[in-house]
Amino acid sequence: MNEQDKFRATVKAVHRSLMLVLVAVVVFSGLLVFMMVDPDFSSLRSKDMASYEVVQPVEEVDEDLIVDGIHVRTGLIEADGFMEVVNNCTNCHSAKLVTQNRMNAERWAATIDWMQETQNLWDLGRNEEIIINYLVTNYPPLKIGRRAPLTGVEWYELKE
Numbered sequence: 618m619n620e621q622d623k624f625r626a627t628v629k630a631v632h633r634s635l636m637l638v639l640v641a642v643v644v645f646s647g648l649l650v651f652m653m654v655d656p657d658f659s660s661l662r663s664k665d666m667a668s669y670e671v672v673q674p675v676e677e678v679d680e681d682l683i684v685d686g687i688h689v690r691t692g693l694i695e696a697d698g699f700m701e702v703v704n705n706c707t708n709c710h711s712a713k714l715v716t717q718n719r720m721n722a723e724r725w726a727a728t729i730d731w732m733q734e735t736q737n738l739w740d741l742g743r744n745e746e747i748i749i750n751y752l753v754t755n756y757p758p759l760k761i762g763r764r765a766p767l768t769g770v771e772w773y774e775l776k777e
């Protein structure tokens with residue numbers, strides 16, 4: 618091997634190690650940049666279920682759905698005047714409060730007056746009659762009270 622070949626071999630060796638250093642620097646800086654963008658390397662990890670947020674599908678409930686004659690949203694019986702009741706009587710309180718109170722027409726009128734005077738219930742106009750009719754027809758006062766007096770009983774005298 619003459620001087621020239623020796624020199625060439627040295628240059629080649631130096632060149633190779635320089636290239637290795639260069640590649641190492643490029644790889645290392647690439648890694649650094651990746652770490653800055655994604656510090657916990659999350660995009661390299663396999664996507665297991667736990668890393669997904671569980672999103673429950675929102676069930677769409679049809680506001681006007683009626684099943685077996687019952688308005689599902691309010692529980693009211695579907696009959697004449699039912700929409701007037703839904704629109705005027707379920708805004709402030711549950712429809713349950715309406716239907717659990719079984720009154721006659723006069724008491725309904727008085728209850729509505731009371732709400733208008735003290736609870737900011739608006740003037741119902743012609744709907745008041747429709748609403749009262751609906752309530753009296755579909756939620757009539759229950760016939761509860763004292764049983765009929767007994768008849769045909771032979772009472773006996775208590776003796777001292």
Ligand code: HEC
Binds near residue numbers: 705718729732736
């Ligand atoms: C502006 C709001 C509002 C609207 C609309 C409304 N109410 Fe009320 N209502 C109230 C408030 C407030 C109460 C008292 C609730 C309580 O005591 O918790 C009440 C109570 C009642 C009660 C119970 C009364 C009692 O003696 O305990 C009935 C029955 C009732 N409402 C029926 C109706 C009917 C029928 C309609 C439709 C015509 C209606 N409400 C519309 C506000 C309203």
